[in-house]
Amino acid sequence: MNRPGLLDCMKTVIARDIRIALRRRADVMTSLIFFVIVVSLFPLGIGADPVLLRTLGPGVVWVAALLACMLALGRLFANDHADGTLEQLILSPQPLSLLVLAKTIAHWLTTGLPLVVIAPLLGLQFNLDADALLVLIASLLLGTPTLSLIGAIGAALTLGLRGGGALLALLILPLYIPVLIFGAGAVEATAAALGATAHLSILGALLLCTLVFAPWATALALKIATE
Amino acid sequence: MRGERSLFKGLCFAMRPGTLLAVRGVNGSGKTSLLRMMCGLLTPAAGTLKWNDTEIGEAGEEFRAQLIYLGHLNGLKDELNATENLRLSLRVAGIAVNDAEAVAALEWSGLRERRHQPCGTLSQGQRRRVALARLQLSQARPLWILDEPFTALDVASVERTRDLIVNHLAAGGMVALTTHQEVPITAPITATVELGV
Numbered sequence: 434m435n436r437p438g439l440l441d442c443m444k445t446v447i448a449r450d451i452r453i454a455l456r457r458r459a460d461v462m463t464s465l466i467f468f469v470i471v472v473s474l475f476p477l478g479i480g481a482d483p484v485l486l487r488t489l490g491p492g493v494v495w496v497a498a499l500l501a502c503m504l505a506l507g508r509l510f511a512n513d514h515a516d517g518t519l520e521q522l523i524l525s526p527q528p529l530s531l532l533v534l535a536k537t538i539a540h541w542l543t544t545g546l547p548l549v550v551i552a553p554l555l556g557l558q559f560n561l562d563a564d565a566l567l568v569l570i571a572s573l574l575l576g577t578p579t580l581s582l583i584g585a586i587g588a589a590l591t592l593g594l595r596g597g598g599a600l601l602a603l604l605i606l607p608l609y610i611p612v613l614i615f616g617a618g619a620v621e622a623t624a625a626a627l628g629a630t631a632h633l634s635i636l637g638a639l640l641l642c643t644l645v646f647a648p649w650a651t652a653l654a655l656k657i658a659t660e
Numbered sequence: 661m662r663g664e665r666s667l668f669k670g671l672c673f674a675m676r677p678g679t680l681l682a683v684r685g686v687n688g689s690g691k692t693s694l695l696r697m698m699c700g701l702l703t704p705a706a707g708t709l710k711w712n713d714t715e716i717g718e719a720g721e722e723f724r725a726q727l728i729y730l731g732h733l734n735g736l737k738d739e740l741n742a743t744e745n746l747r748l749s750l751r752v753a754g755i756a757v758n759d760a761e762a763v764a765a766l767e768w769s770g771l772r773e774r775r776h777q778p779c780g781t782l783s784q785g786q787r788r789r790v791a792l793a794r795l796q797l798s799q800a801r802p803l804w805i806l807d808e809p810f811t812a813l814d815v816a817s818v819e820r821t822r823d824l825i826v827n828h829l830a831a832g833g834m835v836a837l838t839t840h841q842e843v844p845i846t847a848p849i850t851a852t853v854e855l856g857v
Contacts, residue, residue, distance in 0.1 A: 437751050437754060437755075437756045441751065441756075442751065442752060442754070445748055445751040445752060446752065448748075449737070449740070449744075449748045452739075452740065452744070453737055453739045453740065456739040456740075456778075457739060512737075515733075516733055516734070516735065516736060516737065516738070517731055517732070517733025517734055517735035517736075518735045518736075518737060518749070520701060520729070520731055520733065520735065521729070521735040521749055521752060521753065522752060523701060524699055524700070524701070524724055524727065524729050524753070525724065525752045525753055525754060526721045526722075526724040526725035526753070526754040527721070527752075527754070528721070532752070659701060660701070660702055660703070
């Protein structure tokens with residue numbers, strides 16, 4: 434029997450988590466519908482002032498995306514912890530940080546990516562023009578993976594704690610602030626015809642930094658949580 | 661190998677090929693903790709555990725590639741069926757199995773007919789049997805660490821599992837296990853660790 438390599442192992446973890454998410458569609462839909470509803474509440478509450486909506490739009494979409502991402506974090510490791518698959522993951526002969534990265538990728542594909550896909554539709558409610566919508570997609574595409582990666586650290590740290598959900602929010606939301614500032618900033622800059630390259634570059638840099646450090650920190654936290 | 665903790669101290673034991681290590685003790689005496697330490701899931705407060713003269717923390721991936729651990733929890737996903745669970749969990753453990761091998765192992769467990777059923781719908785004993793089918797496919801791994809492998813099993817499954825363990829030991833494997841059931845296992849070398857005395 435030949436031993437599966439690291440990439441095989443990561444692919445297995447991604448495929449497994451996506452398969453589970455597809456069989457538990459209610460979980461995936463919850464955060465997506467939450468996102469849609471929260472974003473839609475604002476035009477209803479503020480009224481149909483096109484200028485005001487255009488000003489608020491990017492910020493509202495981004496804040497809602499942030500909260501929707503956080504809503505889904507609780508189950509990133511909780512189920513695996515409860516049924517023992519997390520122990521098996523830690524005992525895998527592959528480096529845990531890379532398996533954690535695989536889990537985070539699967540989590541983003543099932544929670545972050547749907548948000549990115551539906552965001553332009555929601556942006557229309559805020560009277561955003563085509564350019565701004567494109568930048569909104571780009572900024573979410575660069576920003577939401579960062580949210581998943583940072584969130585994974587929080588999910589691992591609060592694993593097995595009672596009332597972990599509220600603690601998770603307190604722990605993670607402050608860390609989301611840079612992503613929020615540059616994500617919403619990118620769209621606002623485009624709407625003001627200033628160009629979003631700088632903002633998007635910073636989002637890219639944040640993503641690369643978290644890509645390197647977050648899985649490693651998450652793996653450490655998970656080992657502590659299972660002790 | 662040595663392990664020390666407030667639960668137990670002054671513990672010293674070694675396992676060679678063919679060793680059956682039976683960990684005994686009342687509830688709460690630290691049997692599970694000891695097994696988890698042997699896997700590297702828990703760090704002992706003092707003392708060291710070594711694999712081929714290297715501390716298991718340092719041996720890391722190399723050590724984990726020699727090991728199969730079956731804990732209290734079965735490590736099965738409720739949403740996946742038995743074949744998927746078996747194949748995916750073994751792949752994560754670094755063992756490649758094809759569908760035919762997985763089905764054969766489930767046949768060994770007597771779950772062939774139920775292999776397409778999500779594990780969430782199986783009974784406690786059946787789920788344990790799916791988890792034990794992993795052993796059937798990991799006979800190349802020298803070290804088996806089994807925490808209460810016989811819980812929830814029916815008589816025939818206990819026998820089957822015992823035979824598997826006996827064969828593994830006879831082939832030069834090592835098994836560390838805890839159990840409250842009196843299951844006689846013949847091994848080339850038998851060592852007992854009595855905790856909480």
